Amino acid sequence: MTVVATRPVIEVRSLRKTYGLGDTEVHALAGVDLVVEKGDYIAIMGASGSGKSTLMNIIGCLDVPTTGQYLLDGVDTRRLDERRQALVRNRKIGFIFQSFNLIARTTALANVELPMAYAGVKAADRRSRAQAALERVGLGERLDHIPSQLSGGQQQRVAVARAIVTNPVLLLADEPTGALDSKSTADILDLFDDLSRAGRTLCVITHEDEVAARAKRVIRLRDGQIVMDERVAGIHQPPPGVAR
Amino acid sequence: MSRFAEAARFAVRGVLGNKMRSALTTLGILIGVAAVIILVSVGTGSSAAVSEQISSLGSNTLTVSSSQGGGGGRGGGGGFPGMGGGSVDSGSQTRLAELTVDDAGALLDDELAPDVKAVAPTVSASSVTATYTGASHDVSSFTGTTPSYLAINDWTVSAGSAFVDADYTDRERVALVGVTVAEELAGGDGSDLLDETVQFNGVEYSVIGILSSKGTSGNQDQDDVVIAPLTAVQDTLTGYGSVDAITVQATSAETVDAAQAEIEDILNSRHKTTSDDADFSVSNASSFLEAATSTTDTLTVLLGAVAAISLLVGGIGVMNIMLVTVTERTREIGIRKAIGAQKFDIVSQFLVEAVLLSVFGGLMGVLIGVVGSQFTIVGVEPVIEPYSVVLAFGVSVLIGLFFGLYPANRAASLRPIDALRYE
Ligand SMILES: Nc1ncnc2c1ncn2[C@@H]1O[C@H](COP(=O)(O)OP(=O)(O)OP(=O)(O)O)[C@@H](O)[C@H]1O
Ligand SMILES: [Mg+2]
Numbered sequence: 001m002t003v004v005a006t007r008p009v010i011e012v013r014s015l016r017k018t019y020g021l022g023d024t025e026v027h028a029l030a031g032v033d034l035v036v037e038k039g040d041y042i043a044i045m046g047a048s049g050s051g052k053s054t055l056m057n058i059i060g061c062l063d064v065p066t067t068g069q070y071l072l073d074g075v076d077t078r079r080l081d082e083r084r085q086a087l088v089r090n091r092k093i094g095f096i097f098q099s100f101n102l103i104a105r106t107t108a109l110a111n112v113e114l115p116m117a118y119a120g121v122k123a124a125d126r127r128s129r130a131q132a133a134l135e136r137v138g139l140g141e142r143l144d145h146i147p148s149q150l151s152g153g154q155q156q157r158v159a160v161a162r163a164i165v166t167n168p169v170l171l172l173a174d175e176p177t178g179a180l181d182s183k184s185t186a187d188i189l190d191l192f193d194d195l196s197r198a199g200r201t202l203c204v205i206t207h208e209d210e211v212a213a214r215a216k217r218v219i220r221l222r223d224g225q226i227v228m229d230e231r232v233a234g235i236h237q238p239p240p241g242v243a244r
Numbered sequence: 245m246s247r248f249a250e251a252a253r254f255a256v257r258g259v260l261g262n263k264m265r266s267a268l269t270t271l272g273i274l275i276g277v278a279a280v281i282i283l284v285s286v287g288t289g290s291s292a293a294v295s296e297q298i299s300s301l302g303s304n305t306l307t308v309s310s311s312q313g314g315g316g317g318r319g320g321g322g323g324f325p326g327m328g329g330g331s332v333d334s335g336s337q338t339r340l341a342e343l344t345v346d347d348a349g350a351l352l353d354d355e356l357a358p359d360v361k362a363v364a365p366t367v368s369a370s371s372v373t374a375t376y377t378g379a380s381h382d383v384s385s386f387t388g389t390t391p392s393y394l395a396i397n398d399w400t401v402s403a404g405s406a407f408v409d410a411d412y413t414d415r416e417r418v419a420l421v422g423v424t425v426a427e428e429l430a431g432g433d434g435s436d437l438l439d440e441t442v443q444f445n446g447v448e449y450s451v452i453g454i455l456s457s458k459g460t461s462g463n464q465d466q467d468d469v470v471i472a473p474l475t476a477v478q479d480t481l482t483g484y485g486s487v488d489a490i491t492v493q494a495t496s497a498e499t500v501d502a503a504q505a506e507i508e509d510i511l512n513s514r515h516k517t518t519s520d521d522a523d524f525s526v527s528n529a530s531s532f533l534e535a536a537t538s539t540t541d542t543l544t545v546l547l548g549a550v551a552a553i554s555l556l557v558g559g560i561g562v563m564n565i566m567l568v569t570v571t572e573r574t575r576e577i578g579i580r581k582a583i584g585a586q587k588f589d590i591v592s593q594f595l596v597e598a599v600l601l602s603v604f605g606g607l608m609g610v611l612i613g614v615v616g617s618q619f620t621i622v623g624v625e626p627v628i629e630p631y632s633v634v635l636a637f638g639v640s641v642l643i644g645l646f647f648g649l650y651p652a653n654r655a656a657s658l659r660p661i662d663a664l665r666y667e
Contacts, residue, residue: 062582062661083586089660090584101579101664105261117250118584162583 007074009170009201010036010059015068017054017224028054029065030224036203038169040235041196043212044205046221052205053174055221059203060093060172061085073169090119094163096173100155102147108134108158109143115166133161137191153184160191164200171195173204177211189214189241196239214241251592258569258597259604269565270605273640276555277609278616280636283551285617285626287544292627294536297464298529303497304361305396306504306528308351308490308511310342342515342523345474348390348490350510357506359499364393364491367474369445369481374421374429374470376442381428384468386444388477389491394420396493399471404438404453407473415475419449422467423457444470447480500528548632555636558605559643566598566651577655578663590656598648599641606640 017029028051036042046052057063058070061077070077073092080088094115095101102111112130121129134143137157147155156176163171173192177185189211196202196216204215212218213232216239220228233240259266348365351357372386387393394406399420407418419442426434429442434454441450449472458466478484494503504526511517511524570577577590610633617626 057661060582062664063659086581086584086586089582095582097664101575101582103576103579106257114580115583118247118580118586118589120247122246 006038008035009038009073011071013069015065018066027224037235038201039199041202041216041239043215043218045212050221051224052221056172056174056205061088092169094168094171096159096163096176098175098178100159105146107144107146112162112165133165137161152180153187171202175205193239193241248592251589252596254593255596259600269561269601272558272561273602273605274609276558277606277636277640278613279551279554281613281632282616283547284632285628286621286624287547288629289624289626291540294540298533303529304494304500306492306526308524308526311525342486356510359495359503360492361495362392362396362493364390364396365487366489367477367482368488372444374442374444376429379429383470386470388472388474396491400456401453402456403435406453412473412475415479417449417476418452419470419472420453420455421451422455422469424465424467426454559647562598562602563647566648570651570655574663574666577658578660581660587656591652594652594655595648599644602640602644606637610637
């Protein structure tokens with residue numbers, strides 16, 4: 001493969017994460033090297049406990065590695081203090097969680113506005129952008145619903161809207177369809193296809209083969225190490241789900 | 245600043261999100277603030293009442309009372325007229341002749357006592373029961389004295405006339421009665437008692453005047469009095485011998501201290517005593533005022549302290565609820581941090597939430613405290629001290645800040661990864 005001119009979104013070198021000490025020591029990540037280019041759509045698979053979430057938390061700047069290097073969009077994350085880490089999460093990363101993680105008793109619109117509120121975007125601007133993001137995920141009619149008034153699939157779509165509203169360089173999803181039925185799963189995967197075609201970089205953790213089948217590249221972890229790295233479609237091609 | 249406004253908005257939402265809990269937390273502060281305001285007002289009100297009562301005695305009067313050779317017993321000030329009957333020590337009891345009518349006379353000396361304007365010896369008869377055509381009344385204060393006593397103490401008659409020097413020298417059994425006594429005995433407004441004969445402990449006196457009302461002072465009825473010539477009272481009720489007190493009027497409020505020194509000199513030389521073993525004591529209104537104010541000030545401080553403790557307890561309530569809130573919303577904190585909230589954002593949010601609770605409690609407390617201070621409480625008309633309102637409210641704000649800081653910091657220090665994992 002030829003070297004791509006742009007810098008990678010994710011560049012991970014010899015990443016290790018060890019929990020506990022002595023007898024209880026667990027090597028959640030045991031030396032991971034991974035480069036993800038801008039515009040890629042990768043799926044990370046692996047058995048339970050293989051270190052997928054640990055990897056995603058480090059990539060998302062929610063956690064720090066024990067040793068190893070991680071450059072996010074060219075920035076060495078070890079140099080970041082707590083304040084800059086928060087800034088990076090706010091500006092560069094969009095999170096989508098298995099359990100949606102919306103703020104309770106807060107409308108869909110306000111939830112989507114939240115990252116922009118922390119970014120200091122003006123209220124009117126914020127509102128119109130949040131509205132556009134919600135329309136994009138097909139929830140233009142549900143702006144004022146609070147999470148408990150939405151289905152699981154709808155809540156996850158609000159979460160997707162919240163993740164994309166700040167135009168981050170990287171979308172991270174940890175088992176985004178784990179709590180959804182097949183119809184809602186299909187909705188979310190279609191959204192991911194859309195986002196990928198629009199040039200976003202996606203990184204999706206999943207157990208399910210049909211979810212992994214939609215990614216351009218599939219990575220398999222076992223005991224904290226990458227044991228398989230397979231490219232299904234080219235970075236600048238549409239994701240396989242669209243081609244079908 | 246806009247980020248702070250944002251945090252404040254989230255805080256408002258947090259407070260409104262659990263109205264019942266917020267209301268109960270607020271209640272703790274409310275009670276504390278209201279208690280501070282009301283109790284300090286009560287303290288101040290009773291101070292004011294006491295000072296008013298004392299200054300109504302006149303700022304230029306002094307009272308000489310006997311004390312037993314510096315040995316305690318009847319300490320200074322017991323015999324102050326109008327002060328609530330501390331002195332009433334019946335003349336029927338034999339005792340050392342300490343103060344005499346002659347002592348009183350000696351104080352009217354232009355040479356030795358230029359600052360003394362008027363003097364009135366008094367005797368008080370205790371347990372005097374007045375009877376009149378079947379009606380009877382226990383008089384709370386029965387004083388035998390000279391006509392100058394009336395002028396010194398601002399007594400005037402509303403009906404009839406006061407007794408004069410001739411009545412004194414002729415030992416006339418005439419009496420001036422207070423409105424309360426007159427009403428009790430004659431019914432109506434008591435005016436029927438004028439020129440009638442009333443029996444005091446079985447001794448007949450004719451009522452020649454009704455005293456103008458002085459009203460009540462504190463819980464003491466100043467009109468429940470009878471004043472008669474000293475000579476007649478000694479003849480009939482107290483027996484001869486010493487007088488209970490000598491009321492002295494200085495020429496002005498400024499000369500009170502000088503007059504006091506002159507009195508002490510004259511009496512010491514007459515009694516052959518010195519200031520160390522004096523068998524009398526001289527007190528004036530301002531010395532009472534000082535003693536009384538210091539007592540009521542202590543009272544105010546004590547009341548304020550009790551109230552401040554309840555305010556502190558309210559503050560601990562705020563802290564408790566904020567800690568619960570932070571624990572409950574750990575996940576929310578994790579989400580916010582994952583999305584990019586800074587420490588500052590989280591601290592502001594929870595700190596503002598705590599301050600909102602305490603400020604709202606403080607405002608309600610001020611309202612209730614001010615309204616509550618409009619009522620008479622245990623016989624005291626509270627006087628609102630502006631400083632107590634400002635202080636109580638200010639402290640409630642500080643309490644929110646102080647007791648909110650720890651929970652807010654705890655929330656902000658959570659690592660996003662731990663907070664997100666929290667179930
Ligand atoms: N905070 C922690 N303390 C100790 N050990 C941990 C911690 N977090 C993860 N681990 C361990 O690290 C290993 C990897 O965990 P991780 O959550 O990354 O697995 P995973 O691949 O996401 O699994 P799953 O598919 O069940 O979500 C596991 O053995 C787990 O027990
Ligand atoms: Mg996991």
